[in-house]
Amino acid sequence: MNIQKFDLARYLKEKQDLVNKFLLKTLSLYGDNRELIEAMKYSLMANGKRLRPILCLASSECINQINNKGTDKFSIIPACALEMIHTYSLIHDDLPAMDDDDLRRGKPTLHKKFSEATAILAGDALLTHAFYILSTPEIMIKESMQPATIVKLISILSDASGTNGMIEGQMLDMKAGAVTEQLSSFDYLKKMHRLKTGKMIQASVQLGCLTAEANTEQLKNLSLYAENIGMAFQIIDDILDIEGDESIIGKPVGSDLTNKKMTFPEIIGLNESKVYAEDLVLKAIEALEMFGDHAIPLKEIAYYIIKRKY
Amino acid sequence: MNIQKFDLARYLKEKQDLVNKFLLKTLSLYGDNRELIEAMKYSLMANGKRLRPILCLASSECINQINNKGTDKFSIIPACALEMIHTYSLIHDDLPAMDDDDLRRGKPTLHKKFSEATAILAGDALLTHAFYILSTPEIMIKESMQPATIVKLISILSDASGTNGMIEGQMLDMKAGAVTEQLSSFDYLKKMHRLKTGKMIQASVQLGCLTAEANTEQLKNLSLYAENIGMAFQIIDDILDIEGDESIIGKPVGSDLTNKKMTFPEIIGLNESKVYAEDLVLKAIEALEMFGDHAIPLKEIAYYIIKRKY
Numbered sequence: 181m182n183i184q185k186f187d188l189a190r191y192l193k194e195k196q197d198l199v200n201k202f203l204l205k206t207l208s209l210y211g212d213n214r215e216l217i218e219a220m221k222y223s224l225m226a227n228g229k230r231l232r233p234i235l236c237l238a239s240s241e242c243i244n245q246i247n248n249k250g251t252d253k254f255s256i257i258p259a260c261a262l263e264m265i266h267t268y269s270l271i272h273d274d275l276p277a278m279d280d281d282d283l284r285r286g287k288p289t290l291h292k293k294f295s296e297a298t299a300i301l302a303g304d305a306l307l308t309h310a311f312y313i314l315s316t317p318e319i320m321i322k323e324s325m326q327p328a329t330i331v332k333l334i335s336i337l338s339d340a341s342g343t344n345g346m347i348e349g350q351m352l353d354m355k356a357g358a359v360t361e362q363l364s365s366f367d368y369l370k371k372m373h374r375l376k377t378g379k380m381i382q383a384s385v386q387l388g389c390l391t392a393e394a395n396t397e398q399l400k401n402l403s404l405y406a407e408n409i410g411m412a413f414q415i416i417d418d419i420l421d422i423e424g425d426e427s428i429i430g431k432p433v434g435s436d437l438t439n440k441k442m443t444f445p446e447i448i449g450l451n452e453s454k455v456y457a458e459d460l461v462l463k464a465i466e467a468l469e470m471f472g473d474h475a476i477p478l479k480e481i482a483y484y485i486i487k488r489k490y
Numbered sequence: 491m492n493i494q495k496f497d498l499a500r501y502l503k504e505k506q507d508l509v510n511k512f513l514l515k516t517l518s519l520y521g522d523n524r525e526l527i528e529a530m531k532y533s534l535m536a537n538g539k540r541l542r543p544i545l546c547l548a549s550s551e552c553i554n555q556i557n558n559k560g561t562d563k564f565s566i567i568p569a570c571a572l573e574m575i576h577t578y579s580l581i582h583d584d585l586p587a588m589d590d591d592d593l594r595r596g597k598p599t600l601h602k603k604f605s606e607a608t609a610i611l612a613g614d615a616l617l618t619h620a621f622y623i624l625s626t627p628e629i630m631i632k633e634s635m636q637p638a639t640i641v642k643l644i645s646i647l648s649d650a651s652g653t654n655g656m657i658e659g660q661m662l663d664m665k666a667g668a669v670t671e672q673l674s675s676f677d678y679l680k681k682m683h684r685l686k687t688g689k690m691i692q693a694s695v696q697l698g699c700l701t702a703e704a705n706t707e708q709l710k711n712l713s714l715y716a717e718n719i720g721m722a723f724q725i726i727d728d729i730l731d732i733e734g735d736e737s738i739i740g741k742p743v744g745s746d747l748t749n750k751k752m753t754f755p756e757i758i759g760l761n762e763s764k765v766y767a768e769d770l771v772l773k774a775i776e777a778l779e780m781f782g783d784h785a786i787p788l789k790e791i792a793y794y795i796i797k798r799k800y
Contacts (some may be wrong), residue, residue, distance in 0.1 A: 210653055216661050217653065272614060277606035296587035299665055300610065303581060304617065305657045312648035313622045315641050327637035331625050334644060338622035343520055343527065347615045351526045354607055 188480040199233045202260050219294045219302035224267050226285045232257030232266050232384040238477045239388030245474040254325050257317045258333050258387035261310035268306035331388050340383035349376025356442040373414040381410035403468045407465035409482050415457040418443040422430045428489050461486050498790040509543045512570050529604045529612035534577050536595045542694040543569030545735025548787045549698030555784040564635050567627045568643050568697035571620035575651045578616035621800035643697050666752040676685050683724040691720035711777045718774035719792050725767040728753040738799050771796050
């Protein structure tokens, strides 16, 4: 593969389509006309970027190419599980008791469209269902996975999304909003993002690595790549909240300020934030060196993260 | 073991102590002084009956005795996971957007004691953590389990607590409250309870069976036992809401009526509900026949379910 010829937009579209197909498939197993399923579908199929599943698929592809294996059938399962957990976290974060957001990806948030109770339950259901598809892949793909691999995938995913990962990150985020004066520090902000989004982005590449049987060195380097793009992604999020186009990002610009969110531009300045994000992306790309051309999609995703408009 | 000599109170206390010890152990791995962990602990250690973990432990014990094996080290893991999921479901069900309850087991509900946001996140964390301990048992016991067994445990538990189990049951429960007139039927009520609590009680014995390597016949009979005691348990819950002692049940008597909950006494009458519960318990005990004296604890638990005061 040659980077000049690589068409990222097309690559992302192909992977998004694949993820969407499988996400719909797993929901369709439960039949229609049920409010719970409709609510899960409303949020799950709301035109997300599918960054986490794509990182999982691209990582497994990279390792499989190096090992001279074709695309594996299995990585779509953790890819879908990652998106389900990401979606549940957005649903719960948007609730009135949390960030109290009315819009998400340009559409009413789930609790606005359905009800608060349904939003809580649909979130719970997506989280639970992520572990169901991981432990029961035969409902989605014909072959079953190695039990030992499944167990590792579930361990990593439940750690990244739990008490020492995403959920603690959201706790820190809420506290930061309440007592900005005492806690405004670059380190607090980095810790919060590392937990809230970083660990899930790292888990995304790790799950892809494990399904493709990556070795320790490969896993270590792709984890480093993910750590850096995860933080860069969050910085760009903060920048888009200031400089973004409301019609593209799908929510009001300046909402971080309104919600008293701690942000990178607030703490280190807007230009410094841009420089910092670019620096992180360069570090991420350095970590890809050992993979050669097999990492072109991952490299392009890293560039895309700082160039993105939403 | 002889039924005349069997001391149920002592048996329950021993198992409760064991479950409490392991639940505390898993939380202590995360250190103290964190609001999220404190919130998880507040609800998890709130003097629950530990019915689901005890059913899991008693089932695995029963099968292990038949197979002439000692108590296994593993069943405490699914036992704790069951209690974590049960506790998360109580926390979320109590939320203002759901049942809006102020008291649980005689103490303020979690969102009253902490905050609504913390209650949502602590519930999410307990659910996630259940899958973490199942996939990572080595953090709690020295030995690791067979990966194939772990995968089965997670598949059963995520199915029972998910979209086709507990969560759908809670959806049906909420709908029944809103449109009682149209939906008041014995079948609706039974379906709601089978999903909301029945599948988790069945999962409790199934998880115990799987860790002890039960055969198909054993699994089938213990599942039938659980199906019957699960429904009986729910009927007694409804009866206690009418006839119970507020200081013992830990919440106001008559709250089902206040909350417009559909109940067995309302639909089939109070006495008929008692007869029905007793009939179910007898069916449950019939299903234990093949296990002989090894099922004495399970048998006594079935009797306890209709005699219980809270």
